[in-house]
Amino acid sequence: MEEEKTLVEFERGEGQKVVVRRTRFRGKYYLDFRQFFLSEDGKWLPTKKGVSLPWERRDALIEALEQEE
Secondary structure (H helix, E strand, O other), X not given: OOOOEEEEXXXXXXXXXXXXXXXXXXXXXXXXXXXXXXXXXXXXXXXXXXXXXXXXHHHHHHHHHHHOO
């Protein structure tokens, strides 16, 4: 697997977005939801606002979301 892969991005207002990625940290994969902002030089940078779940827990998250339909 790649070290990091962007799965989807959601706009969150001007100069902000939420990025859902698969990341790797200390040899483990995570599902990461992170807020990004557009810097003055035009680069998207991550903030501390976000949450990471162990990659193997993604099915439980999907199942919980589907129950809300």
